[in-house]
Amino acid sequence: MDFNIIRVARVTMNVTDLHAAKDFYVNALGFIETESTSEYMALRGLEEHVHHSLLLRKAEKPGVHALGYKVWDESELEKLEHFFQIKGARTLWLEKGTQPGVGRALRAVDVSGIPVEFFAEMDSAERCLQKYDLYRGARVQRIDHVNCMVPDVEGAVTFYTEQLGFRVSEYTATEEDRTWAAWLHRKPTVHDVAFMNGEGPRLHHVGFWLSDPMSLIHCCDVMASMGYADHIERGPGRHGLSNAFFLYVRDPDGNRIELYNGDYLTSDPDFKPVKWSINDPRRQTFWGHKAPESWFNEAAAFLDIETGIEVALKQPLLAQRKPDFVT
Amino acid sequence: MDFNIIRVARVTMNVTDLHAAKDFYVNALGFIETESTSEYMALRGLEEHVHHSLLLRKAEKPGVHALGYKVWDESELEKLEHFFQIKGARTLWLEKGTQPGVGRALRAVDVSGIPVEFFAEMDSAERCLQKYDLYRGARVQRIDHVNCMVPDVEGAVTFYTEQLGFRVSEYTATEEDRTWAAWLHRKPTVHDVAFMNGEGPRLHHVGFWLSDPMSLIHCCDVMASMGYADHIERGPGRHGLSNAFFLYVRDPDGNRIELYNGDYLTSDPDFKPVKWSINDPRRQTFWGHKAPESWFNEAAAFLDIETGIEVALKQPLLAQRKPDFVT
Amino acid sequence: MDFNIIRVARVTMNVTDLHAAKDFYVNALGFIETESTSEYMALRGLEEHVHHSLLLRKAEKPGVHALGYKVWDESELEKLEHFFQIKGARTLWLEKGTQPGVGRALRAVDVSGIPVEFFAEMDSAERCLQKYDLYRGARVQRIDHVNCMVPDVEGAVTFYTEQLGFRVSEYTATEEDRTWAAWLHRKPTVHDVAFMNGEGPRLHHVGFWLSDPMSLIHCCDVMASMGYADHIERGPGRHGLSNAFFLYVRDPDGNRIELYNGDYLTSDPDFKPVKWSINDPRRQTFWGHKAPESWFNEAAAFLDIETGIEVALKQPLLAQRKPDFVT
Amino acid sequence: MDFNIIRVARVTMNVTDLHAAKDFYVNALGFIETESTSEYMALRGLEEHVHHSLLLRKAEKPGVHALGYKVWDESELEKLEHFFQIKGARTLWLEKGTQPGVGRALRAVDVSGIPVEFFAEMDSAERCLQKYDLYRGARVQRIDHVNCMVPDVEGAVTFYTEQLGFRVSEYTATEEDRTWAAWLHRKPTVHDVAFMNGEGPRLHHVGFWLSDPMSLIHCCDVMASMGYADHIERGPGRHGLSNAFFLYVRDPDGNRIELYNGDYLTSDPDFKPVKWSINDPRRQTFWGHKAPESWFNEAAAFLDIETGIEVALKQPLLAQRKPDFVT
Numbered sequence A, B, C, D: 001m002d003f004n005i006i007r008v009a010r011v012t013m014n015v016t017d018l019h020a021a022k023d024f025y026v027n028a029l030g031f032i033e034t035e036s037t038s039e040y041m042a043l044r045g046l047e048e049h050v051h052h053s054l055l056l057r058k059a060e061k062p063g064v065h066a067l068g069y070k071v072w073d074e075s076e077l078e079k080l081e082h083f084f085q086i087k088g089a090r091t092l093w094l095e096k097g098t099q100p101g102v103g104r105a106l107r108a109v110d111v112s113g114i115p116v117e118f119f120a121e122m123d124s125a126e127r128c129l130q131k132y133d134l135y136r137g138a139r140v141q142r143i144d145h146v147n148c149m150v151p152d153v154e155g156a157v158t159f160y161t162e163q164l165g166f167r168v169s170e171y172t173a174t175e176e177d178r179t180w181a182a183w184l185h186r187k188p189t190v191h192d193v194a195f196m197n198g199e200g201p202r203l204h205h206v207g208f209w210l211s212d213p214m215s216l217i218h219c220c221d222v223m224a225s226m227g228y229a230d231h232i233e234r235g236p237g238r239h240g241l242s243n244a245f246f247l248y249v250r251d252p253d254g255n256r257i258e259l260y261n262g263d264y265l266t267s268d269p270d271f272k273p274v275k276w277s278i279n280d281p282r283r284q285t286f287w288g289h290k291a292p293e294s295w296f297n298e299a300a301a302f303l304d305i306e307t308g309i310e311v312a313l314k315q316p317l318l319a320q321r322k323p324d325f326v327t
C-alpha cells in the first residue's frame, strides 16, 4: 500500500491546570494561543498557518490521547481505515466538529499500542512568522516530531516503513546489530517520529522546531527568570544523532517538550540511513554531557482510543540500557 | 503527467579562474571542495552527502550550463524525455561519466529557454555536517534554490506547476493582478526555483542555505577581512517574501550567490500561496532597505545545451519596474 | 588638572509626543521605563542600576538639553565649575530635585558650544539584567556613547584630552594629517564621546550598547513588524572604526539612536590610538556599504543652557567631505 | 596607599606537552600564537594588542607560576615592592628580558600565598580583531579574570580592597553572613579576580572573554569534532552570579579555562555589590544545572616564586560546602 502521509502535525494530551499550562507554553516557550475554553487550549507555533499543533485538554491526570498525522486528502483516511482493519487493529472515527479546529479524523492503534490519528483538514489560522513583536521565549516555530518508548523497536520500524511508507534517517544498533532506536520521517527532516527501546508504549517527548540556536539560549534565560529553572531537564546540548541543538523542558504536569534546531534535509531517496553504534559516546550528546536519570526513566502514558484508560505497558525486548540515544 | 522531481540539486556554470574561485567559494564562503582538476571544481555544502551542488567549469567567459534537478529514479528520466519531446522542446542525454560525479542526465530546454537537467544518481561524498572544525566563513550547508529572470513569468509558472508538478508558495501580483514573480517548490521549503519578470532568460542567483543567522554575519566579516568587501552586493537583510535572512554576494566572475536562512515548511497541500502586492514595501525588504542597481540589472547568461552559445534574450511581457521582489 | 569623570551617563533631549516615544523606545527598542509624567519619560537599559540614561522631555520641537557625565563624587563638580569659569565658559547649577532622579548637577558649555553636564549622584533603580522575561526588541543594555558634529575637531579633542582627561582610542586623519574625527573615552571602551568634522555643534546620535549581535537583528525584525521599517536608517553593518556591529534608527521625532555591539577593551595606558586614513574604504563600513544621505546631513540641535534657544551653528574648519567615519 | 593597577593581564603556567597545548589552545579555542620555542608558547586573544595573556611553559608537571597584573607605569612597581615588604611578604624582581615579551616585573606573595606579579610594559603585537578569517573555535578575545580557591576569603578580600584598591562587584554570604566568595575588579567588569572558600591557595580557572554567545556554542561543536568532548567539563550555562554565559574546559594537562560572555559594566563608584545567599539556587547556575564533582574538587597548584616548589595548602576557614558559586 501507499499512503500519502504528510507529517506529524498535532498532539493531544492532558494537563491538570490550563492556567498553569498557558503561563508555561505561551509566556515561557512562546507558543501562540489560538483558542481556549475551560476544557482545552489550542496552541500553534509562530510559522504555523493552522489551528494548532498542540491541543491541551483539562483532565484529572496527564495522559496522551493521540499522535496526529496530516494526510494529503480525505481519501487517504478511508485507505488507512481499511489497512488498520486488515491488520486487526482497532480504529475509531472522530467526525468533524468533535475536536476543535480539526476535520474528520481516524484514530487507530499502531503496532506498539500507540493511539495514532490521521486527518486531512484543519482550520486555518493566521501565520505569525513575521509578527516579530509577538516573539517570546523560545519563539516556537512548528511541531517537528514525536518520540516514543516502545518494547519492540524493530517491529515498530517495520510497521512504519514497510506499511506506512516512512523512511529511516538514522538509527542506533546494538553490538548484536539489533535496532535499538530509530528515527523515521515522512517530511524530509530527520524525523516525524522516533522509537526507542524501553518499557512502553509511552510518549517520551514532543519536539518543536526553533528557527535558530540563540532562541534556545534565550528560552533558558526566560524560563529561569520566570521561576521555571527546575523545569529545564536537559541541555542545551548537541545530539550527535540528528545533529540537533536541543533543550528538554518539562511542563507543569511533567509532559516533556523538546526545543530543537539544527537537523538537515533528508529528501533524497538514496540518502543512506546513518548508523550509530550504541557504544559511540558522541551519539547521544555530541559534547559529552550526561543526561539526568529522570530523562531516561520518565515518560507519559498513552490513553486508549475508546476507553480513555492508560494503555498497559510491556517490558522491552532488548536488554535495558540507558536509552541514551534519544533526540 | 506526474513526475517525481525531488529538488533542485546542482548548478553547472563557468568561471574564468579556478584558483580565484576556490579562494572565494572555499575560504570565504565555506564550501567543501570535493574534487578539482584544471577543467573544473566540484563543491558541496557541509551537510551534503553527494559529490557536489555547484560545479564550476573553467572557461573564457561566464555562462550557465544547466540548472539540475534530482529525480526519484532513472525511470523518471525517460518520462521527462518523452514529455519534453511532446512539447517540442530540445533534449540531450549526457551519459554517466560525461559529468564528474553525476549519473546519466537528461538536459532539456524549458518553456522560458532555460537549460535544465534531470538526474537520479550522484556519487556520494562524506557529509561534513559534524566536522565543525572545518567550518569556515558562511558555513554553507546545502543548495536551496535558483532564481531566474524570464520574459513570461505566468507562462513559466504554468509550465512548472501544471506540467512538472511544482507548487507555488508565494507570489507577487501587479495592480492588474498579473503574476509578476513567483516562488515554486518541490521539496517543502519556500522554493526550488523562482521566476521574476525581466529580460531573459537569465540566472539571477543561486541560493544556498545556512544553518543560522550568525553564520551570515560572520561571512560578511570574513569576506571583508579577505578583501572581498566589494563583493558583498546586498544585505544582510530580511525579505518580507519568504522571510529569508539574506546576503547577496558576487563571485570573482560576477556570478551572484545568495546566502539564505529563515524560511519555513511548505509541506501541506492546503497551504495557500502568500500573495504580495507589488506595491507592498515590505515584500522585498522587510526592514525597508533599497537594493543597488546592479542587483536589478545584472544576471548571468544561460548557454545552449547543444551549441554552448549564449541563449538569446527577450524583453519581458510586463512593463518593467524594479524587480524588487527577488529572494 | 585631573578630573575623575567616570563615563557618559545620560542624555536629556526633547520629543514632541511622549506616547509615540514610549512605543518606540520601550516596545520596539526594549528600554525599561523608570518613570513617566506628562512632562517627561525616564528610560534605562536592562543592566542599568540607576534612574535613567535617557530623559525625554515633552516639548514643541526637538532639541538636546545636555550630554551628561557621571563623576566620582560631589567634589569633582566644584573643581569642574572652577575649571570652566577659568576658561571663560558659562556654567549653571541645577540643584538636586530640579531634574528627575538626578542629584546636584553642573551644566557648562564646552569648547565647541555643546551643553554638557556633570553629576555624581543618581537615584538607584532595579537592575533588570536577569529579568529576561522583560527583554523586548533590541534589549538595550546601557548607554555607551554620544557622537557630535563640531566645526573644529582638533580643538575639541585637545580640550577633552588635555583638560578633561579623556583618551583617544581611534581617529581619522586627512591626507594632510589633520584630525577629521576622533573617538574619546573615559571608561575603557572605544568611546564615551566622538567628534567629527561638520557644521555644528550638533548631536549626531546617542549610542546604546547591546549584549550580542542577534539582539540587533531581532530589533530590525521587531521594528518592521511594528511599522517602524522606515525608521531604520542605516545598517545592520560593521564599522571598521571601533569594530562595532551597528544599527542606526530614528525615533518618531528624528532623534538618531545607535544600537551598538562589538568594540573592545581600551584600558591600557600604552594602547596606541588606531589611525584610519580618510580614504580607507573599510573605515566607515567594514563590509563596504554606503550610508544614506540623511545620515550625513541630519543631526540634532543643542539648546542653550540658560535660554533654551538653539545653539548657533558654525561651518566646519576642514573642507567638507562625507563624514563617513562615524560610529 | 593607592596603586594604579589596570587589570589582570597575564597568567604563566606549566603544560607538559607544548604540541598538545597548541592544538588545544590555538586550533580548538582560537587563541593566536605570538611566539613559540621548545620552552614556552605565548598566546593572545584576537583583540589583544600585546605579546600574550597566557604564557605556557614546558615542564614535568602542571603548576602556576604567577597571576600577572598590569600597572599604569613603572613607578607603581616600586610602590608595590615597598608595600609588600612592609607587609612582610616576599618579593622578587624579574628584570626585563627574563620573561618573553614582558618588561621588568615584580613578583610577590599575596595574603593567601598566591604568587602574583606586577608589570607595566609588554611588547606590542598585532591586534587580530578584524582578521575574521583567522577566527577559530571560541574566538577567544581577551583575558578577563582569574579565580582562586583560598582558605580565608575574607582575609583575601580585605587585602585586595583595602590595600590594593580593588572593588567588590558581587559576593556570596553564608547564613551567618560570612563572605563565602567574592568577585573583585579593577577594570570595570565584574571581576579581575575572584576568591572562594576552599583548600588553597589553588588556581581554579582562568577566564577569557568571548565576543558573543554563539562563539561559545561553536566552540563546543569544534571541540567535539576534534575529539575534545571529554575536555568540556561544565556548561554551556548561565551564572546567576555575574550573569555570565559560561563554558569550562580542561586543557590536556587539566588546567581549567573558562570561556565567558555576558557580564556588565561596574564603573560607577556607587554601584552596590550584589549579595547572593549561599542558599539561592540561581546564584551558581541560573538555569538550575548541577556542576560535576571535578569542578568542585580539582584546582591547580601554585608554585613558589623562588623555589618553584608547590605552595602548601591549608584547609578553609569556613565549613566546606560545595563551592557552587564560582564564575
Ligand SMILES: [Ca+2]
Residues within 6 Å of the ligand: A214, B214, C214, D214
Ligand atoms: Ca546568534
Ligand SMILES: [Fe+2]
Residues within 6 Å of the ligand: A145, A147, A205, A207, A258, A326, A327
Ligand atoms: Fe527529539
Ligand SMILES: [Fe+2]
Residues within 6 Å of the ligand: B145, B147, B205, B207, B258, B326, B327
Ligand atoms: Fe533567492
Ligand SMILES: [Fe+2]
Residues within 6 Å of the ligand: C145, C147, C205, C207, C258, C326, C327
Ligand atoms: Fe556611534
Ligand SMILES: [Fe+2]
Residues within 6 Å of the ligand: D145, D147, D205, D207, D258, D326, D327
Ligand atoms: Fe570565572
